[in-house]
Amino acid sequence: MKKIKSIIFTFILILNSNLALSAEKIDLLKVDWSFNGLFGTFDRGSLQRGYQVYTEVCASCHSMKHLSYRNLAQEGGPEFSLEEAKAIAASFIVVDGPDEYGEMFERPGKLSDKFVNPYLNDNEAKSANGGAYPPDMSVLVKARGGGANYLYSVLNGYEEPPANIELDDGVYYNKYMYGNKIKMANPLDDGIVEYNDGTEATIDQMSKDVVTFLTWAAEPHLETRHRIGFKVIVYLIILSILVYFSMKRIWSRIEPKV
Amino acid sequence: MSDHDYTPSSKFGKWFNDRLPLLTLGKHLTDYPTPKNLNYWWTFGGILTFCLITQIITGLVLAMHYIAHADLAFASVEHIMRDVNYGWLLRYVHANGASMFFLAVYIHIFRSLFYGSYKSPREIIWILGIIIYVLMMAAAFMGYVLPWGQMSFWGATVITNLFSAIPFVGESVVTWLWGGYSVDNPTLTRFFALHYLIPFLILGLVVLHIWALHVPGNNNPIGIDLQKPSKDTVPFHPYIVVKDLFALLLFMIVFAFFVFYSPNILGHADNYIEADPLVTPTHIVPEWYLLPFYAILRSVPDKLMGVIAMFAAIGVLAILPWLDTSKIRSAVFRPLYRQFYWILVLDVLILGYVGAMPAEGLYLLVARVATAYYFAHFLIILPLLGKKERTLPLPLSLTEPVLGGSVAMSAAKHKSEKNNL
């Protein structure tokens, strides 16, 4: 029986490692993200720079329809000041209405507005991009198997295609993309963004920043979750210890232990 | 049970109790004589009650913010995750709570299988338990549809299509289930209504499950009938309560770890992509707790037979009390059954594993062998084993351990204690 138990145990181990492998297949580039781990938090500077990369590079095709401009000022996020966030919102043109004459009208964005969508609807997005719908980026990090590492790898995975692979027009080779074919041209190039804080905008830096920003966008309460989680687990351990000793006391009333 | 002639001490208590004997019920529950040798595998009943109540409360609260509409469901879930106060916490507890619920129920079921708790006179408890388990799967499946992500949509499509295997009326049944010609808004709203209903059905069945339990009383690791109350039993409160509580807290630590540190690890990334009826995800799998059944479904090459096999895999559990012919309950005294028990555990784990893998090549072969073995265990091995197996002698009670003072007994006793750890 011991043998069977140990077989089961090894089986579970194999199963775990296999599942992990099947989820990723190719080894992704690994980054030591500041938001990983029990106490992981976001790097504010990186979030703010990441937002800049998103607006200046990604936002021309990729929507982020679940985020609002007010989120940019909220705790645990990029934490722009309220004034900065208002200015960012006001720099976008929002279609509102109808007014009292039934007309739609344009006005500067407000904090309560959702991020402005680059396209009127999904069909326009598709037709403008050769039939490929640029996915909404609100929860992109959670919607891809490898998460942050996967997105970082894709941004750094553009290569000349191997000789045996033929690519159609408007299709690019990417080492880490599932199926290796991607319809998005390499979006990043050294210096494509001029960071407000003077950080050098290398491809590596920009992809780290934008992935950090996207991770926050997908999981805006990550810092709170980590903070509360640690307290909850410490609390549960303390209470378990207390209850354990209570149990020992209570059961000690029973004389013959079976 | 002698607690029926219980008289409350206070005057008001007596007045109330004469009209509605709630106090008698409370007295019965606290005094309920419980075998004192129950090990930690027996704490999962309490843990499951906790899981059910957690799911109902968090579900109720999520329903206050969720919108059951194909165009709005996904966004309303994001609204819960982003804007609702503690919404992310409530949703992660609810989503991971489903997995924890199944983890606990599998341990509970396999405990019952090991110690023969399904045998006479506890068949009704067992069958109620199986019905609860089936309802849990229905609730979990419909709940998974509600966020209206890609896995929600395609899971719903695949599972409802199972019913198209029914001869003659299959197509009409599926159209009826959908309320249309594909999974769409009508399907979502009815799934939401049913997802809200089922937990309360489960709650009612749990009351019956516990009621049926309190008639014969708990089984125990030795599997013999105990005198109740006697030296072999303890009152439920405080002895069992405190022990269940301790186990529950350990369980909650694991639960909390999932909720706070890997809330999405048990889910599938594709479900964070909004449902798209035009694109099927490349690798579609159910949640982990349904994988063994999924493997059985796919191991049969015929559509109708596959569906029948899958439902039979659960149905065979319902008639288990009559398939197991052994008079002895606990595997502690059944050396051969014990071996087969662990092989079954391994078999189910293998089924779960191949259920997550693509249905091709070696995986398919393994799935077929494992499926065949699963049914053989219940339909062939158990009936024969009860007749052929040489069991070990049973003790008379927990305090008077040995029947005829055999040496084999004390060896078995020793073993049982080891198992109890």
Add this chain to the structure above:
Amino acid sequence: MSEKETKVNRRDFVVTASYAVGAVGVAGVVWPLVDQMNPDASVKALASTEVDISSVEPGKSITVLWRGKPVFIKRRTQEEIDKARSVDINELKHPEKDEDRAANPEWLVMLGICTHLGCVPLNDKGDYDGWFCPCHGSHYDTSGRIRKGPAPTNMEVPKYEFINSKTIKIG
């Protein structure tokens, strides 16, 4: 004997401590369940509304929606202003000066909700030529003050400001 007592005491201590720590945990669990029903972040963000009032004629009023509630914006005539300002405030059920309710006397901005049980009063009705609530018969004057009927207080004036001569920002 004393040894037994200390044993009992210590047991009691650990059990009591478990109860106490457990109670803290229960409170911690209850709060998120309660707080989730409070206004969420997206609702709080909609706290202010801007209204264009350039097209409102004297003597007319418009009703706009602010935080899901109707807001009356009335451009009062001189006659209505005089009427509101000439009342002896000691006669009022809820004494408030019109000057305090309408800093710019031409414009009266208030929540169009009867303070009795929350119905929306009708404009230009009632014994005081102000508003009249059809649900239970409360009469308000041209300053939105309760004059007759079951309502306990005057209609509430929200926080607002004139951004320019044409636009009011409520909230």
